Amino acid sequence: MNPKNSTIQTLTEKLEQTETALLESENHFRDLFHLAPIGMAEVSLDGQFLEVNTSFCEFIGYTRKELMRRGFNQITHPHDRDLSMDYFYRLIRGEFKQYKLEKRYRHKEGHWVYGILHCYLRLDKNGNPLSVITQVQDITEYKKIEADLKQQKEYLRLVLDNIPQQVFWKDTNLVFKGCNKKWAESAQLESSEFVIGKTDYDLFKDAKIAEFYRSQDRRVMASKEPELNVIAPKQKLTADGRQIWLDISRVPMLDADGYVIGIIGVLEDITEKKEIDEKLRLTQFSIDKSMDYVLLTDINARFFYTNEAATTTLGYSRDEFLQMQVKDIDPNACENHWPISWENLRQQGSFTFESTHKTKMGENISVEITLSYLEYNNKEYGCAVVRDISERKQTEIALQQAKEAAEAANHSKSEFLARMSHELRTPLNAILGFTQLMNRDLKRKKSVLLAEHQDHLDIISRSGEHLLNLINDVLEMSKIEAGRITLNSTPFDLLKLLQCLRDMLELKAKSKGLELIFEIDSDVPQSIETDESKLRQVLINLLGNAIKFTEQGCIILRVKKGKTLKNHRLIFEVEDTGTGISPEELQYVFEPFIQTETGRKSQQGTGLGLSISKKFINLMGGEITVSSQYGQGTCFKFKINFEPANAAKIPSKTLKKQVIGLAENQPTYRILVVDDNWTNRQLVVKLLKPLGFELQEAENGQDAIEKWEKWQPHLIFMDMRMPVMDGYEATQYIKQHLQGQATVIIALTASVFQQDRTVILSAGCDDFVRKPFRVEMLFEKIAKHLGVKFLYDENSPINECGNPQIPQKTEITDPSQLTPEVLAVMPESWIKELHQAASKLNSKLVGEVIDQIPENHGSLAKMLTQLANDFRYDVIIEFTSNAQK
Structure with missing residues (x-):
């Protein structure tokens, strides 16, 4: 075979083989193209579809035939066209071999579908761009899911940002993965994203607070159990030191296998709610309490x-x-x-x-x-x-009762003032009337003898003493109400006091046909120590009232010894068969200024006797009660405390004698009388001058100082209340000088209060005498401070009560015979009682005292009764004063 032909044959065979392989490759490509599960498209360089597979047609809803008449830009989303075309042409220009792009296509039914495109060039055998092969992966469902997730995420963000609670979440390392808007604002962060990747140490300056929160988070993750609604105590959460109360819930985040992947915290600022709750609780507590x-x-x-x-x-x-x-x-x-x-x-x-x-x-x-x-x-x-x-x-009722009581008291005081007006006007009438009568007689007959006016002067004197007694009674009550009375306890013979009271009152009782009975138990001590004067005044008042308000029957005084664990006590009862007291008035008998109906009918007294007696008994540590049956009689019972006394320590009664002159061979004493009242000065001068004293007068303190400096008196009687300069200032001036230290100053004061005595003595006075004074008191003070010796009347015999008494055969037929010696027949206590009764111008008390005179001294009783009936209290006061010296 021709080698040339052989070569051609070989090339032909190889060409056929190549074509066959190419055909198979194209068939294989076509099969892969059309049978691929994803969309496949071949696009011309001008953007027209050259081929599409079934998956792509199904993806966009068009048939192959419908797509062959369209370019890809016609079904591309308007927003994606520019980008899609840009990538397409850059691929053709060879800027990159392939590209990946996400884009949207309009589905034949009008909605949009999503796909991810993988595009690369198809080259011819010369390496030139032939077409663009596109793989399209349908991600529409994924996009829907992504959109849903995004929407859900947005919803979640909106929910988290709009709920009132604060929310955060962390991973297992306690690194923040996120928070809501409320938590970011509370933590004072710029935004929620700012917290991502931070820890508590980054957010809180105080590491103790950061570690506190982290320890709570670790505990929850370790236990895998949520802690819900834990109330955190107040603490500093922010940089500005704001203190808040938080309601905190922590929930561990677990995956499908139960592993902890983090923690979610939900916080609620309940500070305002807590404070409101506290206020509500306080309000509730306040209301309840x-x-x-x-x-x-x-x-x-x-x-x-x-x-x-x-x-x-x-x-x-x-x-x-x-x-x-x-x-x-x-x-x-x-x-x-x-x-x-x-x-x-x-x-x-x-x-x-x-x-x-x-x-x-x-x-x-x-x-x-x-x-x-x-x-x-x-x-x-x-x-x-x-x-x-x-x-x-109850207070209003009590106030009303007090008001009524006050009104009743005012009414009682008005009645008292009316009685006092009567009591005062009676002796004043006598004083003024007989004074005018004497003045008229002196004008008509210049040679009127004093003897012819003796009766008038006696009546004036008695009336004056009666006025003094009334005033003393009121002052005594004033001292009681002011709390200024004191207990003057001294030892005395109780049995002798009772005997003297019996002797004093028996005649009065007999004159009314009454029997006075004293029943004294055998165990009553003879000698006791208490306030003798106050006890005597109480007994005289009770026995005198009993005699006055009893018309027939008897008056009984019972004295018993009481039984008590702490104190020695005596019990006294005064019982009578008199008119009695009505039940309505019984509760008022001890009230001052109030008299019972029987007392008012008597037209005597001030209505103060029982009230004074009650105060005296209280002062002696006792109490008094009364029981009465109207029309049948009354019984007063009182108790007092006492101390046993030694009879040997009881002072003997000394006879007071009347001054009749100065003893011989004494120096001549100079006495200065200081008083702004001329009458008061004349009284002292006329009393002292006849005795042989040298006297000068001063009408105020300044005048007294001048006379003291020039005359140097041995003694000054100083009135304390005067115009220009009072006695206090004058005394202080004199006593601050050396010569004044040797001058005796005796204050003359009308004050009845004991505290005034202290003030007077503290001013420098050596002693004081109260007005109105007894003449003998002046003599006693002079003798005490100057050593003056006086001549006195001879003493009279002393009776069993320790006082001088007159011979029984003495007959009193004229007031001039009433001398201190005549009164010596009666005890000194009796003389004091008669003097007090006459000073009070209290005819009732005077009569009661006179009734105590024994029958063998009837002439004395008769003369005193006559004087009392004539209001000649001045005579009685004068000779009883002399008899007490």
Whole structure:
């Protein structure tokens, strides 16, 4: 065979083989193209479809035939066309061998489908671009899922950012993976994304707080159990130091296999709620602990709330209240109403009124109610704040009673003043009347003898003493009411005191046909220590009243020794068969200024005797009671405390003697009388000058200082209250000088209060004498401070009571015979009682004292009775004063 032919044959065979292989390759490619499960398309260099497979047709809904007439840009989403064309031409230009692109196609039915394109060039045998082969993977469902996920993620973000709680989540290393907007704001972060990748140490400057949170997170992840609604205490959470309360829930995140992959935290700032709760609890506590009780009712006046005060005050439990209406506790309320109607309550809004509430025990209490109308959620309510005013009501009643008592007391004092007016005007009438009578006689007859006016002067003197007694009685009561009386305990012979009282009052009783009985138990001690003067005054008052208000029968004084563990006690009873006291008046017998009907009918006394007696008995540690049957008699019973006394220590009674002159061989004493009242000065001057003293007068303190400096008196009688300069200032001036230290200053004062004595002595006075004074008192003070010796009348015999007495045969026929020696027949205590009674111008007491004179001295009793009936108390006062010296 020709070699040339052989070569041609070989080439032909190889060509055929090549063509066959190429055909097979093309067939294989075509098979792969058309049978591929993903979309395949061959596109010309100008963008027209050259071939598409079945998967691509199914992907976009067109047939192969329909696509052959279109370019790919016709079915590309408008937003994707520019990018798609750019990549396409760059591939053709050889800028890159292939590209991958996600794009959207319009489906034949009008919706959009998504695909991922893998494009590469198909070259001819010369290596030139022939067409573009495109593989299209359908990702429409994936896109839908992605869109759904994105939408869900957005929904989740919106939910997390709009819920009131704060939410964060961390991985197992406690690194933040995210948070919601609320948590970021609370942590003062720029945005939620800022927290990603951070830890608590990055967010909180205080490492202790950061570690506290992390320890809580670790505990929850370790336990794989959630911790819900844990209330964290107040703590500094932010840089500005704000303190908050947090409600924290932590939940571990677990994967499908149960492994922990992180933690979710949900926080709620409950600071405001907590503070509101605290305020509500405080408000509730305040309401519950309020002293006023609070009642809330509905429109039917049924209770639905009460505080503790309501249950405590009314005694019902809260459960019992919930079954009750207002009318069950308030008798003034009606069915379904408070005492105030709902209509009035709606209009007024609030009422404050008083009512009565009944407790569970049936007790009625006075209450003040403030009732308010409330409306909430279209419902009406009544809110009552109730105050128990029982004590206030009792106080008002007590005040009213006190007012009535005060008015009664004022009425009693008015009656007392009326009685005092009568008592005062009677002796004043005598004083003024007889003074005018004497003046008229002196004008008509210049040579009237003093003897002719002796009776007039006696009446004036007695009337003056009577006025003094009345004033002393009132002053004594004033001292009692001011709490200025004191107990002057001294040892004395009790049995002798009782005997003297019997002697004093027996004649008075006999003159009325009454029997005076003293029943003294054998164990009553003879010598005791207490205030003798006050005890005597009490007994004279009670026995004198008994005699005065008894017309027949007897008066009995019982004295017993009482029994007590701590004190020695005496019991006295004064019982009479007199008129008695009515039950209505019995409660007032010890009230000052009040007299019983019987006392008022007697037209005597001030109504102070029993009140003074009661105060004296209280001062002696005792008490007094009275029982009486009207028309049958009265019994006063009182007790006093005492101390036993040694009879040897009881001072003996000394006889007071009347001064008649100065003893011989004594220096001449200079006495200065200082008083702004001329009459008072003249009284002292006329008493002392006849005895041989040198006297000068000064009308005020300044005048006294001038005379003291020039005349240097031995003694000054100084009035303490004067114009220009008073006695206090004058005394202080004199006593601050050396010469003044040697001058005796004796204060003359009208004060009756003991504390004034202290003030006077502290001013520098050496002693003091109260006005009106007894003449003998001046002599005693002069003798005490200057050592002056006086001449006295001779002493008289002493009776069993320790006082001078007159011979039994002496007959008294004229007042001039009433000398201190004549009165010596009676005890000193009797003389004091007569002096006090006459000083008070108390005819009742004077008569009672006169009645004690023994029958063998009837002339003395007769003369004294005559003087008393003539209101010649001045005579009685004068000679009883002299007899006490």
